[in-house]
Amino acid sequence: xxxxxxxxxxxxxxxxxxxxxxxxxxxxxxxxxxxxxxxxxxxxxxxxxxxxxxxxxxxxxxxxxxxxxxxxxxxxxxxxxxxxxxxxxxxxxxxxxxxxxxxxxxxxxxxx
Numbered sequence: 001x002x003x004x005x006x007x008x009x010x011x012x013x014x015x016x017x018x019x020x021x022x023x024x025x026x027x028x029x030x031x032x033x034x035x036x037x038x039x040x041x042x043x044x045x046x047x048x049x050x051x052x053x054x055x056x057x058x059x060x061x062x063x064x065x066x067x068x069x070x071x072x073x074x075x076x077x078x079x080x081x082x083x084x085x086x087x088x089x090x091x092x093x094x095x096x097x098x099x100x101x102x103x104x105x106x107x108x109x110x111x112x
Contacts, residue, residue, distance in 0.1 A: 056092065056109040063102045070100075070108065077111045085111060 022030075057074060071085045089095070092109045100106065 056107045059106050059108055061100050061102055061104045061106060065100065065102070067098050067100060070106070074108045075111050080111045 059070060059074065061070075067086045067089060068082065071082050071089060075082065075085045086098075088109050088111075089106065090098075092107045
């Protein structure tokens with residue numbers, strides 16, 4: 001081997017490799033920023049629905065009442081299907097089942 005070959009081998013070892021990519025700190029900062037952005041975005045979207053005032057009639061459930069009897073009694077438009085109006089009542093009051101209890105106050109939304 002000549003001296004040039006030996007020199008080139010040593011020079012290659014001294015070269016410094018540059019890593020491309022992001023560091024852990026940059027990844028953590030991105031994750032925190034990303035999470036904060038979507039948290040604020042969802043707060044803005046759902047804040048508008050929270051501020052809406054409920055439109056309808058408040059009714060206190062009496063013994064023997066059911067969602068069906070209340071829907072038939074209080075729906076303004078007779079062309080609206082009673083089953084659809086019951087679904088609106090459940091949505092307006094956050095009910096997951098059809099069970100209601102005497103003394104419970106329900107909001108009966110206005111029918112369009």
